[in-house]
Amino acid sequence: MIPFDYVRPADPADAVAAVGGRPGAAFLAGGTNLVDHLKLGVTGPDLLVDVSGLPLDRIEETPTGALRIGATVRNSDLAAHPLVRHRYPALSRALLAGASGQLRNMATTGGNLFQRTRCPYFQDTSTPCNKRVPGSGCSALGGHTRDAAILGASAHCVATHPSDMAVALLALDASVVLLGPDGERTLPLAALHRLPGDTPHRDTVVEHGELVTAVELPDRASARHSTYRKVRDRRSYAFALVSVAAALDVADGTVRDVRIALGGVAHKPWRAERAEAALRGTAPTEAGFARAADAELAAARPLEGNAFKVPLARRTLVAVLRDLAGAADGGTRHDGREGGR
Amino acid sequence: MDARITLRVDGEERSPTVDTRTTLLDALRDRLGVMSPKKGCDHGQCGACTVLVGGRRVLGCLALAVAHDGAEVVTARGLGALPDGGDGNSGGGLNGNSRNGDGDGERQGPSDDGLHPVQRAFLDHDGLQCGYCTPGQVCSAVGMLAEAAAGHPSHVTDDLTRTGPAVLDDTEIRERMSGNLCRCGAYVNILAAVREQAAVREQAAPARGEAIP
Ligand SMILES: Cc1cc2nc3c(=O)[nH]c(=O)nc-3n(C[C@H](O)[C@H](O)[C@H](O)COP(=O)(O)OP(=O)(O)OC[C@H]3O[C@@H](n4cnc5c(N)ncnc54)[C@H](O)[C@@H]3O)c2cc1C
Ligand code: SF4
Ligand code: FES
Ligand code: FES
Numbered sequence: 290m291i292p293f294d295y296v297r298p299a300d301p302a303d304a305v306a307a308v309g310g311r312p313g314a315a316f317l318a319g320g321t322n323l324v325d326h327l328k329l330g331v332t333g334p335d336l337l338v339d340v341s342g343l344p345l346d347r348i349e350e351t352p353t354g355a356l357r358i359g360a361t362v363r364n365s366d367l368a369a370h371p372l373v374r375h376r377y378p379a380l381s382r383a384l385l386a387g388a389s390g391q392l393r394n395m396a397t398t399g400g401n402l403f404q405r406t407r408c409p410y411f412q413d414t415s416t417p418c419n420k421r422v423p424g425s426g427c428s429a430l431g432g433h434t435r436d437a438a439i440l441g442a443s444a445h446c447v448a449t450h451p452s453d454m455a456v457a458l459l460a461l462d463a464s465v466v467l468l469g470p471d472g473e474r475t476l477p478l479a480a481l482h483r484l485p486g487d488t489p490h491r492d493t494v495v496e497h498g499e500l501v502t503a504v505e506l507p508d509r510a511s512a513r514h515s516t517y518r519k520v521r522d523r524r525s526y527a528f529a530l531v532s533v534a535a536a537l538d539v540a541d542g543t544v545r546d547v548r549i550a551l552g553g554v555a556h557k558p559w560r561a562e563r564a565e566a567a568l569r570g571t572a573p574t575e576a577g578f579a580r581a582a583d584a585e586l587a588a589a590r591p592l593e594g595n596a597f598k599v600p601l602a603r604r605t606l607v608a609v610l611r612d613l614a615g616a617a618d619g620g621t622r623h624d625g626r627e628g629g630r
Numbered sequence: 631m632d633a634r635i636t637l638r639v640d641g642e643e644r645s646p647t648v649d650t651r652t653t654l655l656d657a658l659r660d661r662l663g664v665m666s667p668k669k670g671c672d673h674g675q676c677g678a679c680t681v682l683v684g685g686r687r688v689l690g691c692l693a694l695a696v697a698h699d700g701a702e703v704v705t706a707r708g709l710g711a712l713p714d715g716g717d718g719n720s721g722g723g724l725n726g727n728s729r730n731g732d733g734d735g736e737r738q739g740p741s742d743d744g745l746h747p748v749q750r751a752f753l754d755h756d757g758l759q760c761g762y763c764t765p766g767q768v769c770s771a772v773g774m775l776a777e778a779a780a781g782h783p784s785h786v787t788d789d790l791t792r793t794g795p796a797v798l799d800d801t802e803i804r805e806r807m808s809g810n811l812c813r814c815g816a817y818v819n820i821l822a823a824v825r826e827q828a829a830v831r832e833q834a835a836p837a838r839g840e841a842i843p
Contacts, residue, residue, distance in 0.1 A: 292649075292651065293631065295633065295650045295696045319692075320693060320697065321692045327651070339697050365686075369780075369783060371793065374790040374791060375791055382785075385783060385785040385787075390770065390774055391689045391773075392674060395688050525808035526808045526809055
C-alpha cells in the first residue's frame with residue numbers, strides 16, 4: 290500500500306476543497322471498497338479525506354414530499370428506515386440483498402454509488418485492464434466472461450456495475466446532489482453512471498473533488514408497489530448475476546406507470562426504457578410482460594460465458610412484473626422466500 | 631504517515647501510534663495484542679474479523695484504524711463484560727427500546743464464567759470445531775440480535791411494513807449470519823446456539839409487530 294495522509298474535514302465544503310486541491314486525493318466513506326482497493330493496489334491515493342463523520346447522515350422528507358437521504362447514511366439504517374420500507378420497498382429490498390450485515394453497517398449511500406466493478410481482472414493488478422490502466426487492454430475479452438455485460442458494452446470494457454442499491458434507486462427515479470468547488474448541482478441518477486465506450490476508466494460523470502451530499506427520491510404512487518429481485522450463485526452474500534428493480538402502478542386494468550431497472554447486465558445500472566414503453570397503457574398480462582422483456586433484450590450482445598444472462602434477465606423481469614401485478618390486484622404478495630433470490 | 635489514536639478496546643482505553651495504512655484489525659492484533667479478532671480473508675469476505683464498534687458489528691479488516699480514533703470497540707474477548715450481559719440491546723448505536731428483562735430467560739445477565747450468554751450458547755451447542763471463525767461469529771451474533779431487537783428487516787423478511795422486534799426463525803438467522811463463513815462447516819450447531827439466544831430474548835421482550843401507518 291502506498292503511504293497516504295488522512296484528514297477529517299470540518300464540513301462538506303472543506304472536504305471538497307481538500308480533495309479538489311490535490312490530484313491524488315480521494316474521499317473515504319465506509320471504506321469497504323476503497324480499503325480493499327488500497328490493499329490490492331488497484332488505486333493509490335496520497336490523501337484520504339474521511340467524509341464518514343460529516344453531518345450528512347439524515348433521512349428526511351423535503352417540503353415537496355421527496356425523501357432526502359444523506360450521503361453518509363449507512364446502508365443498514367437506510368434499509369431499516371420506516372419511510373423507505375413503506376414508500377420505497379425496492380430500495381430496502383435491494384440494500385438487504387447486498388453484501389452482509391457487517392458490511393451494510395459500514396457502507397454508505399455515497400460510497401455504494403461509487404463502488405467499482407467486481408471484474409476479476411480489474412482487481413488483479415498482474416493482468417491488463419483498460420479500466421484500471423487506460424490503454425492496457427481488456428483481459429475479460431477472451432477470458433472469464435461469466436460476470437460480463439450483455440448490454441451497452443464496448444470493445445474496450447465489458448464490466449458490469451456491482452451495486453444493488455443503485456439499480457433500485459434508478460427505478461425509483463432518484464437524483465443525486467453533488468457539491469463541487471463551484472457549488473451544488475443535482476443530477477438524475479440515470480445520468481451519473483457511464484457506458485464504457487473508449488474511456489472505461491471513468492465509471493461516472495462526476496469530476497474529481499465533487500462530493501455526493503445526498504440522494505433524493507420523488508414521492509410516486511408506483512414506488513409503493515416496487516420490489517427488487519436478485520439472482521446470484523448462492524443465496525446470500527454474493528453479487529448479482531442479474532437483478533431487476535421495478536415499480537408498477539396498475540389502474541382499471543391498465544398499466545398507468547411502470548419503471549424498470551436491470552442490474553448485473555451493463556457497465557451502469559440499466560434503465561429498461563424499451564420495456565417500460567412496451568408496457569405503458571397495456572393490460573398487465575404474462576404475454577405482455579414477456580414482450581416487454583424481449584423488447585429490452587433485443588439489443589443484448591452476450592459473450593460466450595454470459596449468454597445465460599439473456600434468458601435469465603427475461604425470466605426474472607417477467608417474474609418481478611407478475612409479482613407486482615398480483616400485489617396490485619390484491620393478490621399474492623411478493624414472497625421474499627421463494628427461490629432465485 | 632503515523633497518527634496517534636485512542637480506542638476504547640474491551641472497556642480499556644488504549645492510545646497506539648499507527649501508520650495511516652493500518653486496519654483496525656491489524657491495530658488490535660499487532661499493536662494492541664488483542665488476538666481474538668481473526669484474519670481470515672482480509673478482504674471483507676469471511677467475517678472472521680468481526681468486532682462491535684459503537685455496539686454495531688463491523689469488519690475490522692476493511693476499517694482503517696485512523697478512521698476509528700475515539701471509537702468504542704468490543705471484541706469477543708470483551709463480550710462477557712458488556713454491562714447488559716447480552717440482553718441483545720448492547721447495541722448503543724441502535725435505537726432499540728430499552729427494557730429490563732426480569733431474568734426469567736435462563737441466560738439473561740452476565741454469567742459467572744465471564745462469558746457472554748451467546749458465547750456460552752456456542753459452547754453448549756458445540757457451535758465450533760477449529761474455533762477460528764468463532765470470535766467473529768459470536769460478535770456477529772451479538773450485533774445481529776441487537777439489530778433484530780431494533781426491528782431491522784432482512785432479505786428474507788416477507789413483510790417490510792411490520793415494525794417492532796424481528797421474529798428470528800431459522801431462515802432469518804441463516805440470512806442475517808451469512809456474513810460469517812465457517813470453513814469447518816459448523817453451521818448447524820452455530821444455528822442452534824443463535825436460535826437458543828434468539829428465543830431467550832424473544833421471551834424477555836416478545837416481538838410486538840405493528841404495521842407502519
Ligand atoms: C465481500 C463483499 C461483498 C459485497 N457484496 C455486495 C453486494 O452483494 N451488493 C452490493 O451492491 N455491494 C456489495 N458490496 C460492496 C459494498 O456495497 C460497497 O463496498 C459499499 O457500498 C461502498 O460504500 P463505502 O461507504 O464503504 O465506500 P468507500 O469504500 O469508502 O468508497 C467507495 C468509493 O466511493 C467514493 N466516495 C465515497 N463517498 C463518496 C461521496 N459522498 N461522494 C463522492 N464519492 C464518494 C470513494 O472515494 C471511493 O472511490 C460488497 C463488498 C464486499 C467487500
Ligand atoms: S472488462 Fe473492463 S474492468 Fe474487466 S478487464 Fe476488461 S477493461 Fe478491465
Ligand atoms: S478477515 Fe475480515 S472479512 Fe475476512
Ligand atoms: S469452527 Fe473452524 S472455521 Fe468455523
